[in-house]
């Protein structure tokens with residue numbers, strides 16, 4: 001099966017191995033497990049000057065003619081956090097600021113590619129189940145591509161995320177129940193209406209494949225592979241993208257190793273971290289979601305296969321999985337804002353919040369070089385300031401108020 005951009009790809013079920021048509025964007029028709037894309041031929045080249053993920057049109061199998069759909073996703077900054085590295089005795093902690101993607105989350109990498117692929121294969125619209133971030137991506141890229149968009153979201157989606165995805169003119173459908181219910185509704189709508197399902201679990205293999213761009217970015221920005229990458233994890237496509245991307249780079253002789261990839265989940269919804277702790281082969285769906293970390297609250301009901309694929313991918317990289325309390329996540333989120341100048345949503349801070357536990361467990365060694373993926377912006381769900389603003393009715397009082405505060 002020939003792709004575009006000079007690479008050849010096959011789509012194969014991760015469990016039973018059945019091959020699917022290259023236009024397929026759904027779970028395996030035989031067993032319901034995730035279908036993933038495998039590159040048969042093609043190497044690494046960067047299309048200098050091309051926008052966003054189309055810089056990697058070659059290695060990702062995207063059509064260069066679709067590059068006009070880009071909004072500038074990829075090559076987000078990587079910054080060192082020296083105090084954080086010293087606090088944990090690490091050689092370096094690099095923050096990958098993926099919350100600076102065009103709609104405020106890493107999902108833009110996946111959705112840009114999936115919308116372009118869907119449009120190219122004749123989809124009449126876009127549908128996406130999302131707890132917020134992927135919805136904003138789908139709405140923005142659908143608008144850019146000139147396609148109608150239906151967003152299916154849990155009714156308790158935070159208001160800031162509703163507003164962020166509502167701005168683009170998409171149809172928003174709020175559904176009671178947790179994320180898994182929205183997931184099922186989106187799948188049904190895609191099946192009925194011939195819409196491309198760009199839900200960013202493992203539903204769409206081209207969305208997952210495009211997340212390899214995060215590994216390509218890190219390779220270019222860090223001049224090689226770090227020792228470990230800590231990833232906020234729900235179903236886990238970003239874990240899959242990072243590991244597969246670094247495996248690509250190793251196969252091409254550009255790096256000598258694949259970093260250990262760590263899946264970080266909130267304690268109140270940690271199906272993958274639980275399976276890891278139990279030494280289990282398979283991930284079971286989570287019974288009762290008890291976390292406020294929006295975006296990482298997916299119990300995987302009806303598609304625990306997705307979690308199993310992520311668990312296998314973590315193991316393949318030599319990494320691990322870890323669960324973190326909501327309180328610790330919120331503390332680190334505030335520290336990131338107040339001490340590092342980086343404002344992310346709770347999910348975006350969970351990798352940083354996991355560092356202490358990973359050091360205690362010996363999963364990170366002194367002196368190692370670690371990347372934390374910061375996946376979503378705080379602007380859709382701002383931190384409440386601990387300090388109320390000063391108020392003044394006149395110039396004199398304003399000056400006096402500041403003087404009083406700062407002396």
Ligand SMILES: [Zn+2]
Pocket residue numbers: 013014015016017018028029030031032033
């Ligand atoms: Zn299968």
